[in-house]
Amino acid sequence: MTRRGLFLTVGALLFVVSAAATIRWSRAMAAGITMPGGWSLSMVWMPMPGETHLAAAAGFQAMWMAMMAAMMIPSLVATLPRNRWAGLASAGYFAVWVVIGAAVYGAGTALAAAELRSAALARTIPIARGVVLLAAGWVQLSLWKARHLACYRAGCLGVARPGAACRQGIAMGVHCALCCLPFMALLVVTGMMNLAVVALTALAITVERVVRAPAPLVARLGGLMVIGVGRWRSPERCSP
Numbered sequence: 531m532t533r534r535g536l537f538l539t540v541g542a543l544l545f546v547v548s549a550a551a552t553i554r555w556s557r558a559m560a561a562g563i564t565m566p567g568g569w570s571l572s573m574v575w576m577p578m579p580g581e582t583h584l585a586a587a588a589g590f591q592a593m594w595m596a597m598m599a600a601m602m603i604p605s606l607v608a609t610l611p612r613n614r615w616a617g618l619a620s621a622g623y624f625a626v627w628v629v630i631g632a633a634v635y636g637a638g639t640a641l642a643a644a645e646l647r648s649a650a651l652a653r654t655i656p657i658a659r660g661v662v663l664l665a666a667g668w669v670q671l672s673l674w675k676a677r678h679l680a681c682y683r684a685g686c687l688g689v690a691r692p693g694a695a696c697r698q699g700i701a702m703g704v705h706c707a708l709c710c711l712p713f714m715a716l717l718v719v720t721g722m723m724n725l726a727v728v729a730l731t732a733l734a735i736t737v738e739r740v741v742r743a744p745a746p747l748v749a750r751l752g753g754l755m756v757i758g759v760g761r762w763r764s765p766e767r768c769s770p
Contacts, residue, residue: 587635598627621693
């Protein structure tokens with residue numbers, strides 16, 4: 531098997547495994563707690579009965595990385611160089627998402643605890659979600675987003691040392707994360723355990739990374755999608 535064939539085979543296998551794990555976790559965590567304001571708080575932000583906070587954090591991180599792998603591998607495989615340092619570049623890339631996952635979990639659990647303590651805060655969440663999505667859509671339309679998308683689509687340059695490959699992978703991860711801010715907002719706000727949202731987000735990320743159309747045009751289409759979801763969740767539609 532050629533190096534290109536091996537690269538694509540490994541990528542396909544990792545995608546299948548991560549997608550299957552995401553589906554399994556999504557089904558297991560589909561339940562939620564009905565909150566004041568008529569919305570549901572996902573169980574993903576709370577430890578299961580008898581589970582320690584450390585175990586809950588580790589479980590979230592595993593779920594998060596499986597989800598990120600399922601969403602990012604299709605475009606990552608198309609971007610990484612086909613050389614012997616591709617594995618190190620991938621490790622650097624996903625290390626960025628590990629750090630982001632820890633930050634998301636910390637913020638999500640803190641917000642969930644505050645929502646459970648305060649009914650008044652819980653009632654504002656549907657409106658806040660719509661506002662966040664509208665803001666995310668405008669970020670998606672910005673030149674800032676287009677610049678980071680262009681940097682990501684440029685990919686890794688040919689490198690001859692492992693350290694350089696890892697650094698370039700980290701740089702790709704940072705550009706990817708900044709590109710994905712609007713889509714990650716869509717994912718977290720509308721429900722991380724919603725398979726339809728996960729699939730739509732993965733498709734949008736892949737399309738804007740790999741299609742041959744100009745990057746700003748594709749990004750703007752994604753921005754209109756996020757704004758549309760935010761408009762649907764606007765205050766007049768989010769009342770109890």
